[in-house]
Amino acid sequence: MxxxxxxxxxxxxxxxxxxxxxxxxxxxxxxxxxxxxxxxxxxxxxxxxxxxxxxxxxxxxxxxxxxxxxxxxKTSFEDILLDPFSTIFLIKESNAQEILELRNVIEKGSVILAAERITSEELKEIKEILDTADISDSEDELVKLDVIFHYKIAQSSKNFLLQSILNAVSSLIEASIKDTRKNILVKKEHKDIIKKQHNNIYNALKNQDIKAAEKAMSDHLEFVNNEMKKSIKN
The missing domain is CATH 1.10.10.10 (Winged helix-like DNA-binding domain superfamily/Winged helix DNA-binding domain)
Structure with a gap:
């Protein structure tokens, strides 16, 4: 005892x-x-x-x-979180689906808080990311901009723990299903869909519409996750 x-x-x-x-x-x-x-x-x-x-x-x-x-x-504490996540992932033999489900919970929480707390400067930065992605022909740049887009939303939540956990989970995704994720983001038929979804998220944040922001993020994550599942199965 x-x-x-x-x-x-x-x-x-x-x-x-x-x-x-x-x-x-x-x-x-x-x-x-x-x-x-x-x-x-x-x-x-x-x-x-x-x-x-x-x-x-x-x-x-x-x-x-x-x-x-x-x-x-350290200027970034994500490694503190990533190591335990990685260990659990290996010991439990977690699958990619569990990682994506965890990401969903974090991203939805982040966008809800961001809709309440985002500043005009942060909105400007997000818009610049979307504008750059719109004219980019580089696959690597598109993947990088997607990561930054989601990070900026987490940053706008003003919740340090959410930011750190999302970064750790994103690193785990990068390590486990990097190529699958890249193929989805740069696929020609997906580009317009993802562009529209990102713009929906941005507009909801701009209007500080919490429900619309949550729905826009949910729709986006559902699409990406479904495509990832298809790619992983194949």
Whole structure:
């Protein structure tokens, strides 16, 4: 029933303090951490404990060490989420359908919040993405623009966790069904359909129409997912 209480080392306490500072916003993405010596002085611990903590935080994916520059809070935390997702995917032998279902839930939640919170500047950026896609003949660019389009919507939700989870799931999709996804996006008969669906999403966001935004995103994801299922079966 009871388990022994784990002894907390000094380095673990340093880790918890840094994680807490990140969660509170005292340390932000891209911020440079003080030197090991300075941190040891401020925290009143040994430099060895600080060094151990920094190594562990780097393994976790929370900080990155740059040669000759120091230690920084990572500008992207998606790897922290991606590794557990990838492990679960392999252990459980999850199929592509489960990944797509997870993406659906996240994308629908993102677009609902985005319809409430999107700014005029963010709308302008999304419109520019659609305009660029409209005139692009590059398959790789079209795939890249599609990723950016969906990321910008998640970004407009103003929910950092949704953004990070969507990016992690997108990376998992990229790793598992990259070619299938690309073939769907660049297929000639699909281009006009996807263009119209993207424009429907944009217009709903522009009008801040939550129901229309959710429906437009649902229609788009249903189409893409159905095409993916067909391709995977074949």
């Amino acid at each position: 009871f388990t022994p209480i784990k002894h907390t080392t000094v380095s673990e306490k340093v880790i918890e303090q840094i994680k807490e500072m990140v969660s509170k916003g005292d340390l932000k993405k891209g911020d440079k951490l003080p030197s090991e010596r300075k941190m040891a002085e401020n925290l009143q611990v040994s430099r060895t404990s600080v060094r151990e903590a920094l190594k562990e935080l780097e393994i976790m994916g929370l900080i990155e060490s740059k040669q000759g520059e120091g230690n920084f809070i």
